[in-house]
Amino acid sequence: xxxxxxxxxxxxxxxxxxxxxxxxxxxxxxxxxxxxxxxxxxxxxxxxxxxxxxxxxxxxxxxxxxxxxxxxxxxxxxxxxxxxxxxxxxxxxxxxxxxxxxxxxxxxxxxxxxxxxxxxxxx
Numbered sequence: 001x002x003x004x005x006x007x008x009x010x011x012x013x014x015x016x017x018x019x020x021x022x023x024x025x026x027x028x029x030x031x032x033x034x035x036x037x038x039x040x041x042x043x044x045x046x047x048x049x050x051x052x053x054x055x056x057x058x059x060x061x062x063x064x065x066x067x068x069x070x071x072x073x074x075x076x077x078x079x080x081x082x083x084x085x086x087x088x089x090x091x092x093x094x095x096x097x098x099x100x101x102x103x104x105x106x107x108x109x110x111x112x113x114x115x116x117x118x119x120x121x122x123x
Contacts, residue, residue, distance in 0.1 A: 001024075001025040001096075001112045002023070003021055003022070003023050003094050003095070003112060003113065003115075004022045004114060004115070005020070005021050005092065005114040005117040006020050006021075006117065007019040007020050007079075007117065008117030008118045009118075009119070009120070010121075010122065011084055011119075011121055012121070012122070012123050013084060013086060013121055013122075014083055014084065015084050016080070016081060016082045017081045017084065017119060018078065018080050019035070019078070019079040019081070019092060019094075019117060019119075020076055020078055020079070021033065021035075021076065021077045021094030021114055022074075022075060022076050023075045023076065023077070024075060026096075028072055028075040028096075029052060029072040030052065030098055031052070031096040031098045032049055032051050032052065032096065032097055032106055032107075032108040032110075033049065033050050033077040033094065034046065034047070034048060034049030034050065034068070034094075034095050034096075034106050034110060035047045035048050035049075035068065035079050035093065035094055036092070036093050036095060037090040037091065037092045037093070038116075039087070039089065039090035040089065040090065045059065045090075046059060046105050046106060047061075047066065048066055048068040048079065049068065049105070049106035049108075050068045050069060050070045050077060054069070056068050056069070057105060059105065062088075065081065065084075066079065066080065066081050066082070067079075067080040067082075068080075077094060079092070079094075081119070084119075085121060086121045086122060088119065088121050089119060090118075090119060091117065091119075092116065092118075092119050093113055093114055094113070094114040095110035095112065095113045096111070096112050097109045097110040097111045098111075099111065
């Protein structure tokens with residue numbers, strides 16, 4: 001199982017970034033995919049998840065600004081982040097799982113993780 005994130009970088013407040021997570025080594029459509037972030041000096045946050053049927057969940061802190069989607073034919077999950085704020089700065093991790101769990105807001109244990117990509121929102 002391999003997850004490779006791309007698309008991080010430096011952006012000004014109000015700007016946009018698109019992250020991608022390319023998956024390999026398993027049947028991507030059988031898994032929930034999500035993004036979580038580690039913010040400097042703050043805790044770990046579950047940000048958005050997309051389910052096998054492409055329905056999605058996003059945390060209140062990003063609702064209306066971030067959009068998650070998936071393309072099972074390309075084994076890829078996308079993360080469109082708009083109207084970025086300095087507090088969105090952090091390392092963003094792609095994760096997948098398929099075991100139901102109460103351990104996070106996605107409702108599925110995230111068993112596999114990417115290496116993370118840095119997002120910095122600053123003027």
